[in-house]
């Protein structure tokens with residue numbers, strides 16, 4: 001470098017906050033390089049000097065410099081060569097070339113090799129300092145630009161990533177409603193490629209029924225808070241040949257948000273340019289919502305409509321029937337022995353039984369009819385468009401036939417029956433509440449009349465229903481207050497005219513109604529479950545009385561107690577019977593329990609084992625009302641029965657019809673064959689007594705001898721049994737057994 005500059009040039013103030021720029025001065029002329037160093041340093045730069053191109057390249061590789069002042073003509077390595085070997089790329093140091101060469105070529109070459117500027121010697125210090133400043137400023141701006149660019153690139157990548165991995169469809173539409181952009185999600189969600197969608201109208205994707213809503217969402221020119229939000233639409237999926245789906249499976253449900261795009265035009269203001277937004281797949285949410293709605297209207301166990309849906313359907317059906325002048329039938333069905341299954345076999349079996357019942361009921365009905373489960377073992381049926389009310393009879397009969405077949409719960413055969421009440425619209429009411437209530441009342445009527453049947457509603461049932469309801473409450477109270485007591489009726493033996501036993505019969509002393517028959521309150525007690533408390537109370541009373549008679553020396557007779565099948569089905573049945581007997585220190589063989597034939601139809605194995613256990617303790621078992629219902633002889637053989645009682649219905653007509661006589665004769669034959677004791681009940685007349693006697697039955701019970709008596713009166717009879725035989729002539733002669 002041969003140029004000389006005044007070294008006393010006044011220094012420029014350096015901005016306090018600006019970092020000190022580091023300059024590298026490369027010149028083989030040591031003196032010039034040092035004076036240049038001095039010049040730039042007094043102007044606030046940090047300068048480093050090196051005297052060869054090689055040293056310059058080494059330094060640049062090791063340290064950071066902000067600018068190089070490079071002499072072109074140097075021995076060993078020229079400035080041009082240095083320029084060519086400087087590292088390329090972002091980190092390249094800006095270079096200002098200083099040369100004494102007069103020609104432009106050197107400058108052009110230097111610029112081509114990457115120099116930022118060229119300064120020809122001699123130059124003014126101000127010129128040098130301005131060039132340095134410009135170069136540094138340029139470099140700074142370049143760096144800043146690069147960094148902005150890099151940030152833009154980063155954000156572009158991020159944006160692309162977000163768009164591509166979005167779980168939502170992101171789209172833009174032009175002002176005609178054609179897609180101008182759509183992300184990849186359209187492919188995974190609907191099966192269309194992005195490319196095929198571009199330029200297509202949005203209706204290509206929309207369910208026809210949703211066009212109107214879509215049009216509203218995409219064309220309402222909304223912005224800001226008025227943007228279309230959460231509009232529910234169904235989008236069509238592309239059908240693939242391999243997939244044969246249900247028509248509704250070809251659609252997914254989305255909620256879309258749509259916002260108008262507006263341009264700014266100096267003349268036209270803000271014209272509408274299209275729409276952008278997102279569409280979120282809510283198919284799963286919809287399914288969950290549908291499942292919840294289904295659950296709200298269906299019974300979870302049987303999946304049948306529940307009470308709420310039944311009422312809805314009934315409301316609609318009533319409207320329809322009113323318009324078309326049709327009749328409807330509402331059936332209320334209650335299973336008769338469901339509680340027993342639940343209590344004895346457990347809830348799992350109970351649930352299984354309900355499911356099987358529901359399936360069979362469904363088979364009895366037409367497609368358009370509704371079968372619902374109201375809860376527990378109660379089902380309701382809605383039969384549409386009856387030609388005549390009796391049509392419901394056909395269905396009811398069908399139901400009976402269906403439910404008659406045994407149900408298989410695991411390997412158990414279960415028999416159940418049902419009680420059905422029927423109400424007809426409009427004959428029995430025109431509101432849903434009335435119709436359901438009246439079908440229910442009719443069903444209760446069936447229950448009270450012995451279950452297993454069906455009955456149409458009749459207005460006379462209403463008062464009976466209310467009477468029964470209040471009776472139930474009163475019965476509960478009567479048990480608590482011990483208003484129910486035992487009467488005793490003697491069983492006699494014609495041979496020797498003696499009392500062989502007593503039958504305890506319950507009587508309810510009702511404060512207003514007087515003496516209520518057990519025929520009325522025992523079924524009610526069984527129906528309501530009060531039978532357990534009642535049974536326990538009466539057994540205790542019987543034991544107390546028996547203890548008194550024993551203590552009074554009246555001890556040559558047994559006491560028979562009626563037992564409801566429900567009590568036998570209790571797990572603790574045996575101990576419930578034995579406990580009070582033992583508590584009162586009575587001998588078990590003084591007691592007999594009377595069971596009815598329908599027990600034989602229930603849980604046979606368990607009943608047999610419980611009765612056997614009682615038998616092993618000396619308690620006798622009598623089969624009451626024998627002959628009134630079907631009981632197989634095979635059952636009879638398996639049950640540990642000691643005696644059979646001929647039902648009074650056979651006895652009452654014994655003399656007028658020969659048929660009854662032959663039934664009694666057959667029963668006597670069975671008893672004889674099975675070596676069972678035989679006793680006839682309901683004997684009211686001497687001829688009946690004689691006929692029975694002639695048929696081989698000498699043990700009897702009936703009004704002829706005594707009505708059931710309160711304990712006090714029975715005590716007198718026991719002291720003097722001849723009172724019973726005052727009107728009974730001595731038997732003329734024993735006739736041989738038939």
Ligand SMILES: Nc1nc2c(ncn2[C@@H]2O[C@@H]3COP(=O)(O)O[C@H]4[C@@H](O)[C@H](n5cnc6c(=O)[nH]c(N)nc65)O[C@@H]4COP(=O)(O)O[C@H]3[C@H]2O)c(=O)[nH]1
Nearest residue numbers: 505506517518519522562563564682683684701702703708
């Ligand atoms: N017409 C007529 N009837 C006669 C004659 N002799 C006796 N009776 C009646 O016939 C019924 C015989 O009792 P059941 O067949 O065990 O039939 C009983 C029995 O099944 C049931 N019952 C009575 N007390 C109890 C009880 O404490 N527990 C249970 N579970 N059931 C009972 O109620 C039914 C009816 O009992 P009651 O009204 O006392 O009616 C009794 C009795 O009073 C007669 O000569 N002519």
